[in-house]
Amino acid sequence: MRILLELALYLATGTAYWWWTQNLTFYGLAPNLIFAGALCAAILAGPVKAIAWGFFLGLYADMLGVSAFGGYALTYSLMAYAVYVVKRHFDMDSFFSQLVGALALSWLSMLFYMGLSLAFARINPTGLKIFLAEPFLNALAVPVVFQVFYLAKRRFGAL
């Protein structure tokens, strides 16, 4: 039952991101809900499950894109591991640390993904506008997604 709930949450996260980018973009910008989902799962879940969530959400993001299949899966898996290390020293449940964490990890994961893309596909898929603006949108989205995931964990035992 719990695995079905997690599957539903996973699909809902990916679909919500896809729907948002289709209907609610503002000057071509939208928060990366898949990134936010991966970060929130990394904060809330145990390390193995967190890395698995990062990997599978990354696959979802890879499926939506056309270049470097596996790039986001690697990026979000590493991000989940980094969060696992960091959260032993910092309280990632608080609003402020989530904002700062989302901002820093957005840029780090973007840079890492750009590096992967350039190395494996010889293209840079991230434009400057997105590179500069999206981390702030992600920072705003993460606390909201965190509350949704936290609710799913507390009420239904997911994550």
Next chain:
Amino acid sequence: MSREKDAANYALVFFAVISVLLLLFPASKPAHTARIIVSYSLYPSLHYGAKYAYFVRNVPANFVALLETDQENRALKEKLRGLELRLHEASALEEENARLTREMRLSRALPWAGSWARVVNKTPSDWYGSFYINKGSKDGIAVNDAVLGMQEGRAALAGRVFEVYPEFSKVLLLTNAAASAVCAIAPAGFEALVEGKGTWLLKMNYVPEEAALAEGAELVTAPGGLLFPAGVPVGRVTKVYPRESFMNFITADVSPHVNVNTLKEVFVVRRALPRELAAARMEQE
């Protein structure tokens, strides 16, 4: 803790290796197969998302439309309030216009010259005693001028001008306890004194016993009273009191024709007063 760390490390290595393999060999058969599996597994969510997207597709547009409608609604409500206010004003003006037209028509039929004035102030503590009108000495108003009110299609005595200022005047009402007028009882023509009581009723005094005064008798100003022009309707007898044993006249209650509560405009009669009164007027002025 160490076990958890080991598990995390193994998981990271496992998923990282898969990712790197996918990245390294994008065109290989396993990578291609993985890609197809992922696509076929996840595309349904997009397919059904798209299928039911029309439920939420218009949410942003509808939300904006809702906000705009709300703003429009507020603006229209404000406009409606303004229009209702104007409608009330217009109906009040229409009513006033009809009343003034009626009064103007009536005043043309009056045998006296004079001018119209608007009642501008009534004092609650002296409601049946006096009020102010918006005409003064600049408009030719003088002390002791008779003041008529128009009600039920006729002119009737309301009082007299008591004090005159350049821009306005004070009118002493007939219902004031200090006011009085000599009246004649139609049709016999007996004269008696009508006095104010400070209430909505007047008191009629000094009526001869043989006057055969009856309820409903009409009173008009008498030619003998110098202050008011003769023949102005004053009121109607509502109650006749029997003669007291120690008096040789009877008294009665009189209901004035002019209702102070509904009086908005008055007609101030201008006429040549007898010499004695004119002298008194000059002294006061």
